[in-house]
Amino acid sequence: ETGVTQTPRHLVMGMTNKKSLKCEQHLGHNAMYWYKQSAKKPLELMFVYSLEERVENNSVPSRFSPECPNSSHLFLHLHTLQPEDSALYLCASSLRARVDYGYTFGSGTRLTVV
């Protein structure tokens, strides 16, 4: 248990479905991150939130929509995904002013798009 909890752990969805991934941390961190990890491109940074404000969006397609309602919760809303979006989606958190302390990662959501 790292202190960052992701749900669900596994998700299978059709290309026309809408689903959401959830991430929760109670470490007192004020920055949260979404990463995509696939076999071809390990650890791609998708979004960065600092103090609930999106500070980075790495050219992620609009079918991925993040939401950060407060510093403890982060969501990734998914709609009309493609099979190539199948991957492990990792959430992480940190102190924004001390990333040299590292990120704390959740266990990930394994997403399969059929």
Next chain:
Amino acid sequence: GQQLNQSPQSMFIQEGEDVSMNCTSSSIFNTWLWYKQDPGEGPVLLIALYKAGELTSNGRLTAQFGITRKDSFLNISASIPSDVGIYFCAGPTGGSQGNLIFGKGTKLSVKP
């Protein structure tokens, strides 16, 4: 942009052997972090290094901050099957308030 290059990409070793891997960059880093990712899990921080030349151990793992500040090394002694996983190096861009960048990882397989 900044990049971290890890080698080797993968290793297949016998239980009991020692393991060495490294991470290099064309840019100077003031912090080096080493993570391990178990299969099906998220990466977990193993060791953090903050000073050039620093040598830090965590059980059978030892990591070193290169004196040029452009590289770091991770050694695992007397490997065991649970050492299997992917080992990532990481470093902060833009000082302590930037983002972390990650290497592509070294995948370790251990044969009992």
